[in-house]
Amino acid sequence: MKKPVIRVLLFTLLSACPFLLSAQEIGIDSPNGTPIEEKIIYNHQNSVNVAIHSQGFGCGFKIGRIKNIHTTCNWETELVTLNALKEVKLVSGYLSPLARPFVYGKLNSACVLRFGYGEEKRIYGKPYWGGVELRWTYEGGVSLAALKPYYYYVIVYNQNVLGEYEENIEERTFDDDAQWLEIIGKAPFSKGWKEISFSPGIHVKGGLSFDIGTSKTRYQAINIGAVAEYFPMGVSLLDSQRDRKLFLTFFLSYNWGSRFNK
Numbered sequence: 001m002k003k004p005v006i007r008v009l010l011f012t013l014l015s016a017c018p019f020l021l022s023a024q025e026i027g028i029d030s031p032n033g034t035p036i037e038e039k040i041i042y043n044h045q046n047s048v049n050v051a052i053h054s055q056g057f058g059c060g061f062k063i064g065r066i067k068n069i070h071t072t073c074n075w076e077t078e079l080v081t082l083n084a085l086k087e088v089k090l091v092s093g094y095l096s097p098l099a100r101p102f103v104y105g106k107l108n109s110a111c112v113l114r115f116g117y118g119e120e121k122r123i124y125g126k127p128y129w130g131g132v133e134l135r136w137t138y139e140g141g142v143s144l145a146a147l148k149p150y151y152y153y154v155i156v157y158n159q160n161v162l163g164e165y166e167e168n169i170e171e172r173t174f175d176d177d178a179q180w181l182e183i184i185g186k187a188p189f190s191k192g193w194k195e196i197s198f199s200p201g202i203h204v205k206g207g208l209s210f211d212i213g214t215s216k217t218r219y220q221a222i223n224i225g226a227v228a229e230y231f232p233m234g235v236s237l238l239d240s241q242r243d244r245k246l247f248l249t250f251f252l253s254y255n256w257g258s259r260f261n262k
Contacts, residue, residue: 040216040261041066041069042066042216042217042259042260042261043065043066043261043262044064044065044066044259044260044261044262045062045064045065045066045072045219045257045258045259046061046062046063046064046257046258046260047061047062047064047219047221047255047256047257047258048060048061048062048255048256048257049061049062049078049223049253049254049255049256050253050254051078051080051223051251051252051253051254052251052252052253053080053227053249053250053251053252054085054249054250054251055081055082055083055084055085055247055249056080056081056082056083056249057080057081058078058079058080058081059078059079060076060077060078060079060080060114061076061077062074062075062076062255062257063075063076064120066259069122069125070121070122071119071120071121071122072119072120072135073117073118073119074117074118074119074120074139075116075117076114076115076116076117076118076139076141077113077114077115078113078114078116079111079112079113079114080111080112080114081110081111081112082110082111082112082145082235082237082247083110083237084106084237084238084241086238086240086241087103087106087237087238088103088104089101089102089103090102090103090104091185092182092183092184092185094155094182094184094185096153096169096184096185098153098169098184098185099184099185100153100185100186101185101186102152102183102185102186103150103186103238104183105174105238105239105240106150106174106237106238106239107149107150107173107174107175107236107237107238107239107242108147108148108149108150108235108236108237109147109148109150109189109192110145110146110147110148110235110237111145111146112143112144112145112146112229113143113144113146114141114142114143114144114203115141115142115143116139116140116141116142116203116205117139117140117141118137118138118139118140118141118205119137119138119139120135120136120137120209121135121136121137122134122135123135123136126211130214132210132211132212133210133211134208134209134210134211135208135209135211136206136207136208136209137205137206137207137208137209137223137225138204138205138206139204139205139206140202140203140204140205141202141203142200142201142202142203143200143201143202143203143229143231144198144199144200144201145198145199145200145201145231145235146196146197146198147196147197147198147199147235147236148192148193148195148196149173149191149192149195150173150174150186150192151171151172151173151186151187151188151191151192152171152172152173152174152183152184152185152186152187153169153170153171153183153184153185153186153187154169154170154171154172154180154181154182154183154184155167155168155169155180155181155182155184156168156169156170156172156179156180156181157179157181169184171187171191173192174239199231199233199234199235200231200232200233201229201230201231201232202229202230203227203228203229203230204227204228205225205226205227205228206225206226207223207224207225207226207251208223208224208225209221209222209223209255210222210223216259217258217259217260218256218257218258218259219255219256219257219258219259220255220256221254221255221256222252222253222254222255223251223252223253223254223255224250224251224252224253225250225251226248226249226250226251227247227248227249227250227251228246228247228248229246229247229248229249230245230246230247231244231245231246231247232245235247
């Protein structure tokens with residue numbers, strides 16, 4: 001009696017092997033059909049982001065290490081533009097193809113490169129059916145502001161060899177206003193690249209992260225928060241705000257990337 005039973009069991013097991021292997025290959029390994037990749041706990045999370053903030057816009061990327069379900073450590077690099085809050089664009093009444101909109105009193109165009117380290121701490125996890133995971137985030141690091149002089153097309157009266165004054169159009173900065181009478185418009189953005197200066201600083205960042213991703217392998221989140229930045233040497237954006245040292249900006253960013261093991 002035992003031999004027929006053993007033969008039936010062996011036959012059943014061998015017959016089931018192809019189905020078990022195929023189920024493994026397509027990533028099905030649970031009664032409810034949940035893919036295996038949705039059950040794995042991953043230890044890396046890399047992402048890129050685009051952001052707008054109260055004084056400009058920017059982009060960046062994060063290299064993250066998932067310590068546990070509650071904490072993720074991030075190394076972040078970010079590049080953002082920095083404009084003065086009181087910038088007002090004007091248009092000259094001078095009839096010329098060079099009469100482009102300009103910001104009166106602007107001294108420099110600025111962008112800031114940030115390197116930082118921070119963490120994400122889970123406040124509220126996703127329910128098993130999906131939804132949004134809420135985390136609070138914090139970061140600190142170094143900043144480097146690059147300042148490019150802002151040039152205008154201006155009207156200048158120069159004296160010729162005969163002692164007569166002639167009207168000329170030249171490219172000048174707002175600092176060099178002793179001899180020009182009227183601004184016509186903004187000079188090309190390419191003007192001033194060889195005169196870039198740098199101002200180092202530090203920053204701290206804090207906010208909330210809303211993880212809206214529908215898959216464990218794909219990271220999608222919307223972040224909101226604030227950045228406080230301090231430059232000991234100062235940053236001059238407008239003539240009325242020279243050598244400003246402290247900046248506080250509020251941001252909104254969209255982040256996307258992937259989670260994986262290595």
